[in-house]
Amino acid sequence: MAQIALFGLIANRMVKEAVQIEAGGNYFHFYAAGIVITLLYSMAVFISYDIYEEADHGVIEYLLSLPISRRELVLGRAIGGGLRSFLYVAPLMLIVLLMIGITNPFRILIAFAALFLFAFGVSGMSITIAVSIKSHDRFDILLGALNAFIVRLSTTMYPVAFMPEQYATLAQFNPLTFAADIFRWGAGLEASLLANPFLSVLGILMFFSVFTFLGIIFYERQLEGGGWR
Amino acid sequence: MAIIQTVDLTKKFGNFTAVDHLNLSIEEGEIFGLLGPNGAGKTTTLLMLVTVIKPTKGTAYVDGYDITREPDKARRLIGMAFQDPKLMWVVTPWDVLNWHAKVCGLSSLERKKRVKWALTELGLWENRHKSVHTFSGGMRKRVEIAKILIQRPKIAIVDEPTTQIDIVGKHRIWNMIRTLRDEGSTIILATNELYEADLLSDRVAIMHKGKLLVCDSPKKLKDSIVGGDLIEVILEKEAPKTLIEELEKIDKIVEVLVLKPNHLRIYLNRAEEILPQITEFFIKTHLPIQSIRMSEPSLDDVFAHYTGLTIEEAEKR
Numbered sequence: 332m333a334q335i336a337l338f339g340l341i342a343n344r345m346v347k348e349a350v351q352i353e354a355g356g357n358y359f360h361f362y363a364a365g366i367v368i369t370l371l372y373s374m375a376v377f378i379s380y381d382i383y384e385e386a387d388h389g390v391i392e393y394l395l396s397l398p399i400s401r402r403e404l405v406l407g408r409a410i411g412g413g414l415r416s417f418l419y420v421a422p423l424m425l426i427v428l429l430m431i432g433i434t435n436p437f438r439i440l441i442a443f444a445a446l447f448l449f450a451f452g453v454s455g456m457s458i459t460i461a462v463s464i465k466s467h468d469r470f471d472i473l474l475g476a477l478n479a480f481i482v483r484l485s486t487t488m489y490p491v492a493f494m495p496e497q498y499a500t501l502a503q504f505n506p507l508t509f510a511a512d513i514f515r516w517g518a519g520l521e522a523s524l525l526a527n528p529f530l531s532v533l534g535i536l537m538f539f540s541v542f543t544f545l546g547i548i549f550y551e552r553q554l555e556g557g558g559w560r
Numbered sequence: 561m562a563i564i565q566t567v568d569l570t571k572k573f574g575n576f577t578a579v580d581h582l583n584l585s586i587e588e589g590e591i592f593g594l595l596g597p598n599g600a601g602k603t604t605t606l607l608m609l610v611t612v613i614k615p616t617k618g619t620a621y622v623d624g625y626d627i628t629r630e631p632d633k634a635r636r637l638i639g640m641a642f643q644d645p646k647l648m649w650v651v652t653p654w655d656v657l658n659w660h661a662k663v664c665g666l667s668s669l670e671r672k673k674r675v676k677w678a679l680t681e682l683g684l685w686e687n688r689h690k691s692v693h694t695f696s697g698g699m700r701k702r703v704e705i706a707k708i709l710i711q712r713p714k715i716a717i718v719d720e721p722t723t724q725i726d727i728v729g730k731h732r733i734w735n736m737i738r739t740l741r742d743e744g745s746t747i748i749l750a751t752n753e754l755y756e757a758d759l760l761s762d763r764v765a766i767m768h769k770g771k772l773l774v775c776d777s778p779k780k781l782k783d784s785i786v787g788g789d790l791i792e793v794i795l796e797k798e799a800p801k802t803l804i805e806e807l808e809k810i811d812k813i814v815e816v817l818v819l820k821p822n823h824l825r826i827y828l829n830r831a832e833e834i835l836p837q838i839t840e841f842f843i844k845t846h847l848p849i850q851s852i853r854m855s856e857p858s859l860d861d862v863f864a865h866y867t868g869l870t871i872e873e874a875e876k877r
Contacts, residue, residue: 393646398636
């Protein structure tokens with residue numbers, strides 16, 4: 332954590348004034364908010380490793396034998412993944428908010444709700460990928476590649492104004508951009524926003540809906556078909 | 561009334577047929593033993609019944625619910641204690657069992673009561689807050705069994721419940737399985753310990769290579785072996801040949817071997833019913849008996865009778 336903070340402080344001193352302005356006046360605050368979102372994303376993705384582990388250790392058989400429906404089980408896994416990642420990142424989130432300074436508690440609550448849905452959606456996405464691929468090794472490779480793209484092609488680290496045009500276009504549709512934007516809006520870093528915060532909320536809602544739905548369908552199908560074997 | 565009925569239940573993994581057109585009927589309230597060597601298809605059958613895996617062909621009805629069409633309804637009636645203890649991210653027996661009870665829908669008060677009872681009965685109360693990962697195989701197995709005792713499902717499946725457990729622990733678990741049955745659960749006991757199956761089961765089904773060989777009460781299965789019972793008689797003096805011929809005329813006696821002139825081995829059916837007749841026969845013929853020993857076939861003998869192999873040989877193949 333200290334290393335990340337140190338890197339942020341150094342980067343803050345290195346970036347030009349123009350970047351600082353685009354980042355809302357203070358690149359370090361922009362960067363800190365971005366780190367929170369990146370961590371939230373990484374934590375939510377972790378649910379898939381649990382799923383692989385459950386299959387490897389036979390725990391999945393136990394879970395499948397419990398007197399609950401498959402839908403309840405899958406939804407529970409996705410909610411659990413989202414909630415766990417949110418709770419893990421919450422202390423850092425609070426530190427960053429205290430550092431930036433909370434100007435409007437109502438906004439923060441809206442941002443938290445949206446970020447919870449974002450974490451839930453990332454868990455759903457991770458589950459969808461994991462159960463589609465089945466191989467732990469292939470999942471590792473794909474996730475590494477996906478992380479590299481999804482984090483870099485977002486506004487978590489860089490203001491969109493300084494991205495190459497093609498990157499900037501892609502970044503506008505990236506769920507991490509939506510999440511970073513809504514968190515910065517909640518923290519009062521309005522100058523750094525890419526778009527209207529409500530568009531970000533809408534983007535997160537769509538991301539959450541699509542991947543939670545897909546995650547449930549794919550996971551349920553895998554479970555019923557015995558694909559976890 | 562049959563609470564479980566399997567109809568041509570079949571499971572294939574690629575070209576390997578783990579369960580092959582299984583037709584079984586399990587009555588409500590009985591302890592039903594599912595016997596067979598490792599790889600006979602017992603666990604695969606149970607996993608299909610509890611809807612963990614889908615049959616390739618055929619189906620089963622659990623209290624009238626088709627496991628392929630209404631798996632959620634079927635699953636709610638069944639609880640399973642697995643062969644290998646399934647312990648999860650929670651680490652103490654208290655947490656494992658409390659979580660299980662919560663998912664099974666028990667109220668907070670009932671949950672605490674049942675978890676405490678099961679941990680005490682299984683001798684785990686003192687270790688309730690220790691990590692299950694430090695437990696011996698037998699202790700972990702007891703935690704697995706406790707899940708089913710807490711859940712008290714309508715149909716309880718126990719897969720190899722006493723492997724790795726010492727003899728005192730075995731008796732405790734056997735008593736608890738009986739109690740569970742007495743409280744209204746139907747028990748399916750999958751085991752390759754034939755003594756355990758014989759001791760507990762009202763009826764036994766023997767599986768081999770995915771197929772059902774035979775299904776009946778242990779007593780009837782043993783009686784189905786012609787000449788399976790054995791009586792050894794040592795007389796105080798030599799037995800004349802004519803006497804042996806007369807002995808063989810008694811109903812249910814299959815063969816009499818003369819091991820020594822005064823030592824006879826009699827192969828027969830229903831030895832317990834014929835024994836008074838045999839003793840009476842020797843008394844009438846004025847041949848005093850020095851000793852008499854009776855033994856009946858075990859389920860091992862039944863398995864060997866139907867497969868031509870002992871359980872150990874079947875496991876090696």
